[in-house]
Amino acid sequence: MFPEEGGLGIFKPIIGPWYESLENPQESQRRVLSELVKEYEKTRYGKSHHASETEEVADFRANFPIIDYRRFNPYLAEVQKGDYSAILPEPLICWVMTRGSTGPAKVLPATKTHLEQIFTCGARALVNYVLRKKDFELLTGKILNLNFPSNVHTMVIGRQTITYGYSSGTYAKLNPMLNKVSLLPRQEEIDALGPGITKADWERRFELAYQRALNENVTAAMGVTPVILSFARYVEKKHGKKPKELWNFRALFCTSVRKIQFKYASVLMRHFGPVPVVEIYSATEGVFAQQLDDLPYVTPNYDKYFFEVETGKGTKMLHELERGEWGKLIVSSCVFPRYDIGDLIEAAGKNYFRVIGRNKALTLLEHRLYRLFFRWFL
Secondary structure (H helix, E strand, O other): OOOOHHHOHHHHHHHHHHHHHHHOHHHHHHHHHHHHHHHHOOOHHHHHOOHHHOOOHHHHHHHOOOEOHHHHHHHHHHHHOOOHHHOOOOOEEEEEEOOOOOOOOOEEEEEHHHHHHHHHHHHHHHHHHHHHHOOHHHHHOEEEEOOOOOOOEEEEEOOEEEEEEEHHHHHHHHOHHHHHOOEEOOHHHHHHOOOOOOHHHHHHHHHHHHHHHOOOOEEEEEEEHHHHHHHHHHHHHHHOOOHHHHOOOOEEEEEOOOOHHHHHHHHHHHHHOOOOEEEEEEEOOEEEEEOOOOOOOEEEOOOOOEEEEEEOOEEEEHHHOOOOOEEEEEEEOOOOOOEEEEEEEEEEEOOEEEEEEEOOHHHHHHHHHHHHHHHHOO
């Protein structure tokens, strides 16, 4: 199922624990929960919810309520005042913000552990693809950087004024793995163009990327899926050529939206060529899953996050879902215990999953109609 142990080489610390967790998700999730609870014990939030008395999954569910961003806000306000232990087990490194594509932008703290998990899991899709396809030439080229700016707003904490921006740009700027594989353009160049996200702002970023990449060996693109597609359309409209006519793309690593394989992949390939579209299920809060093989599904990072799903038949562990079961995803991480991420997820069997979309009435209706139609023709 996975590359041979000896073939992992320098990538083993990144990819090895993920492969191991897929062999025994139940044990991996047990270990993750144990580690998380020890960290929650260090916070006032965790202490108020009896983290020290939490040993089993049943205890965790009894002691810690499911909570969303709005209900975390009072604790985050304490962090902004300088008291990180209100909700965080360790000091924060920076603040990051969401794109606000489905509502008001959220501003979240990022700790050292959180960033390490983002970097490790964010690299897994790339490393797994390279090892699986034995396509090491992908790493010798440039990766097109189409991320959002990382310096957008400021906030005052105590006597200190700090700058923060969109998570995709912040993670790209801080990630040592991506620095080694040569992002183009550099995140600092993107940031220098300013914080705006209007059409004119994006056209300046796209022109920067085009000019920097024009005579380079660009082998992949990585970033927010609609932005990658918008770049392709800009290049064709402005310069009269599709990206596939200018560069030899070997893969596209696409993040941050739902239904990438079913909604975006075919359109992307018309612009970038018949190359694999590798899906990464990520958000500002974490990188939760990525594509394991050629099947159009994602596979969870069981070794980093603790996953539950609220289904019509009660709350289950994600790995316990049988094929066709679906519900609301609940993620516990080094920052948030039992966090309602706002997404619906469906099991496709054998640790394959599809993120259906945001937990909204229209999504629920659409999915129920889809399943009714699908079952009718089985």
